[in-house]
Amino acid sequence: MPSPTSPRACGAACAQERRPAVATSTAEPNPLRDLSPEQLKAHVAGALTRARDRSVVLTDAVDDDDLTKQHSKLMSPLVWDLAHIGSQEELWLVRDVGGREPLRPDIDDLYDAFQHPRADRPSLPLLGPAEARAYVREVRDKALDVLDAAPLHGRRLTENAFAFGMITQHEQQHDETMLATHQLRRGDPVLHAPPPPAAPRRLPREVVVPGGPFRMGTSAEPWALDNERPAHEVDVAGFAIDTTPVTCGDYLAFIDAGGYHERRWWSEDGWDYRNAHDITAPLFWRRENGQWWRRRFGVVEPVPEDEPVVHVSYHEARAYAAWAGRRLPTEAEWEKAARHDPATGVTRRFPWGDDEPTAAHANLGQRHLRPAPAGAYPAGASPLGVHQLIGDVWEWTSTDFAGYPGFTAFPYREYSEVFFGPEYKVLRGGSFGTDAAAIRGTFRNWDYPIRRQIFAGFRCARDLRPGESG
Structure with a gap:
């Protein structure tokens, strides 16, 4: 997220019979609206500090050799991510918002994600671990000075502390990327966390979402990014959607039925990719002595059948859905299931309402280092009873990444606009590695359909059959 003067980027129950008198509500909550300037600055400082505390945990957990090593050509060395976080903070908060003199203009190009593909970054003259840590500390001190002095109004970039929120989200997004590198x-394991809560009860397989218009996206969420904007009405036909993400147990049935070897379930691109890489199971799974095992942050354990499946590509998700006689939801279907209350016509910030996520609502922020069992967060369900739409696993949708009607790039094209097109599929909902500051019901992630190292799973949907209420 570089300065606009030097554009660089890093580069997401049954149907109710009665319909509300008003199909959609245009009133959007702004959670920062009622804060005084002092309260807003305290909120921002807390969000920045929480992100930095997490960055420290992820980088202090390993020695300097691990920090500078490239653990996969798909990922940067951890030390690159750390200094890149500081570089973006310097560009936007210290230089742009604060108008201060550059601290390290000599490293701008080193940490330009567009100039240097991940596979090439280990060969760059990067800051070493000690120098990177000193740099991000110095930048943070300057950024907090800027926060103390800056009027959080008068510019779109500073209204509602948007630039600070953007940088908070940027750091948390890189924290999730660093977690994927871990x-x-x-x-040996270096990260540890308690297990997630158990599921209190079994849930029905699917929920019917009634057809009709709803308000998608946002025009009021203060820290929403450009691709989430503007709010607009979308008419979605009735459909059925899985109550929870597809579990490992569900996915094992697909494997046992020979799903990876049946051409008929796969798209042409998916089948070519499966064959080229000899993919026969989710990433990090292996079968040994009749038992399926997975590797999770250095721990090898039996595959837990009640947890959402994770580390599957779009191609694998689509093949499973075809095998199951279903399909992946569109992005609009996913968001309607997550945000729309058909009884009132209100579009919520989150499935449970407008309040920020808590530990009772969703599995976020690497609190548990794994997806929670299906049905583990009843307090986080949508009005229609769709569960775990936020947290646990990013969910593949069938939608190509594109701008909404009326899209305007802000604060620079390279955040999302340059990625619009059929090469990328939209993912929704966040994962157990996503922080609450970097997720909401409108948040859009995107990636190549071949990606498996990300914390991605999916749920299925289907069209309604003749006579079904919806």
Whole structure:
């Protein structure tokens, strides 16, 4: 997220019979609206500090050799991510918002994600671990000075502390990327967390979402990014959607039925990719002595059948859905299931309402280092009873990444606009590695359909059959 003067980027129950008198509500909550300037600055400082505390945990957990090593060509060395976080903070908060003199203009190009593909970054003259840590500390001190002095109004970039929120989200997004790098590293476990809560009861397989219009996206969420904007009305036909993400147990049935070897379930691109890479199971799974095992942050354990499946590509998700006689939901279907209350016509910030996520609502922020069992967060369900739409696993949708009607790039095209097109599929909902500051019901992630190292799973949907209420 570089300065606009030097554009660089890093580069997401049954149907109710009665319909509300008003199909959609245009009133959007702004959670920062009622804060005083002092309260807003305290909120921002807390969000920045929480992100930095997490960055420290992820980088202090390993020695300098692990920090500078490239654990996969798909990922940067952890030390690159750390200094890149500081570089973006310097560009936007210290230089742009604060108008301060550059601290390290000599490293701008080193940490330009567009100039240097991940596979090439280990060969760059990067800051070493000690120098990177000193740099991000110095930048943070300057950024907090800017926060103390800056009027959080008068510019779109500073209204509602948007630039600070953007940088908070940027750091948390890189923290999730670093967490994915930890999953790819070999060696003894260095990250630890308690297990997630158990599921209190079994849930029905699917929920019917009634057809009709709803308000998608946002025009009021203060820290929403450009691709989430503007709010617009979308008419979605009735459909059925899985109550929870597809579990490992569900996915094992697909494997046992020979799903990876049946051409008929796969798209042409998916089948070519499966064959070229000899993919026969989710990433990090292996079968030994009749038992399926997975590797999770250095721990090898039996595949837990009640957890959402994770580390599957779009191609694998689509093949499973075809095998199951279903399909992946569109992005609009996913968001309607997550945000729309058909009884009132209100579009919520989150499935449970407008309040920020808590530990009772969703599995976020690497609190548990794994997806929670299906049905583990009843307090986080949508009005229609769709569960775990936020947290646990990013969910593949069938939608290509594109701008909404009326899209305007802000604060620079390279955040999302340059990625619009059929090469990328939209993912929704966040994962157990996503922080609450970097997720909401409108948040859009995107990636290549071949990606498996990300914390991605999916749920299925289907069209309604003749006579079904919806």
